Each structure stands twice: as structure tokens, then as C-alpha cells.
Amino acid sequence: MSQPVLYLKNANIFQDNILILKNLDFEINKGEFFYLIGKTGSGKSSLLKILYGDLPLIDGVGEVVEYDLPSLKEKQIPFLRRKIGIVFQDFKLLNDRSINDNLLFVLKATGWKDKDKMHSKINEVLTKVGLQDKGYKMPFQLSGGEQQRIAIARALLNDPELIIADEPTGNLDPKTSMEVMELLNQIHKSGKTILMATHDYSLILKYPQRTFKVENGEVFEVVHQQ
Numbered sequence: 001m002s003q004p005v006l007y008l009k010n011a012n013i014f015q016d017n018i019l020i021l022k023n024l025d026f027e028i029n030k031g032e033f034f035y036l037i038g039k040t041g042s043g044k045s046s047l048l049k050i051l052y053g054d055l056p057l058i059d060g061v062g063e064v065v066e067y068d069l070p071s072l073k074e075k076q077i078p079f080l081r082r083k084i085g086i087v088f089q090d091f092k093l094l095n096d097r098s099i100n101d102n103l104l105f106v107l108k109a110t111g112w113k114d115k116d117k118m119h120s121k122i123n124e125v126l127t128k129v130g131l132q133d134k135g136y137k138m139p140f141q142l143s144g145g146e147q148q149r150i151a152i153a154r155a156l157l158n159d160p161e162l163i164i165a166d167e168p169t170g171n172l173d174p175k176t177s178m179e180v181m182e183l184l185n186q187i188h189k190s191g192k193t194i195l196m197a198t199h200d201y202s203l204i205l206k207y208p209q210r211t212f213k214v215e216n217g218e219v220f221e222v223v224h225q226q
């Protein structure tokens, strides 16, 4: 039987006491790949923030990777984030250190201690994204597409149950966007659950997956025409 990695029921999402999304009701099962589409300002990021604990769920019920959202405590958030890999539009790499040190920083911050295990994990995730020979470089020495692949490698470090990608191709040219999509697809095929927000319909047409649309404060599933 399929198992939900996340669900929201009767959820209303607020930013600064303003209702942004109402009556959300959806679930994502293990191994699925979902898009969240919608115009700028429609509320995609707000919805994702609820899911990774950056915004509290104050109205409605929901669970993400076995964490109950309405009762989520501040001190649980780092543990929730270990089970979720998050990829942002602007990569969010630390520019004052090498790629290896960026990855090492995350491992240490999430409780890893054994040096050999950390090095082999870094090698494993860099190999997954095809950048095993770039670990010694500084982020600014890499192209935008390479930086995003490093950000995806970073998201994989703790073997997350869910990957949340917020406009991961938003800063990339069309060709590089396709390369990042190929990589996300490959990661999906390896068994990961992915939820990706985008406003780029051409990506969805090229890589069709189940799609939720955010519009006029509501979220509903879009049925693709075959």
C-alpha cells in the first residue's frame, strides 16, 4: 500500500495574518514526483515553507515525513530538515569555502562525526550529480548549473525521504534547466519523493508529472491532456 510522505487537510495558510491559500487538501505518496505551478506571488513558496517548518501551520492538519505540522516545535525543526532535502532558486551555497567544505559543514551541523564516513558521503553525493572532481573549487568558480547541482548534492547528504525544490531552475538558462531536470528525474527514479515548485510550463510539458496548480488562493490538481 502506498504511504503518504506528506499530507495537508483543511489547511489554511497565512502570511502576516493574511490568508494566502485556503482549504488545502492533498497528499503525496512515497516515490511520487509532483509539480506545484502558479504565477509569482500565488503562494507556492508559502506552501513549501509550511512543509519544511519555516511557517507554522496554525489552521488545519498535516504531516510531513512523520512530523505533525500543527504541533511542530522549534526544536524539532532541525530534525525535520534532516529528513527533507531543500533546493532553492538561488543555490544558497556558502561562498567563503570550497564545495567540499560546504558539504562538510552540513554534515557536521547535522551530527556526523566520523571523518572517513563524511568524506565518502561527500564523494558519493558529488558523484551522483556528476561533479566528483569539483569538490576543491569555490562556489563562484562554478557555473550556475553546476552550483545548482552542488545544491542538489547537498540536499542528498542525509538521504532525505523528501526533496523540496523551490524554483530550482529559476536562475538558469533553458539548456542548463533541462540538465537540472534530468538530474532531478534520475534522483526520482532512484526512489526519492520530489515536490518541485516552478512557474515554467515548458519544463512540465517536457517532463510531465502530476501537477498541482496554485491559483486564486486555492490548490487543485491539473489533469494533463495527452
Ligand SMILES: Nc1ncnc2c1ncn2[C@@H]1O[C@H](COP(=O)(O)OP(=O)(O)OP(=O)(O)O)[C@@H](O)[C@H]1O
Residues within 6 Å of the ligand: 015, 016, 020, 038, 039, 040, 041, 042, 043, 044, 045, 046, 047
Ligand atoms: N514574509 C512574508 N510576509 C508577508 N507576506 C508575505 C511574506 N512572504 C510572502 N508574502 C506574500 O504572500 C503571497 C504569496 O507569496 P509566495 O512567495 O508564497 O508566492 P510564490 O508563488 O512562491 O511567488 P514567487 O514565485 O514570487 O516566490 C504574496 O502576496 C507575498 O507578498
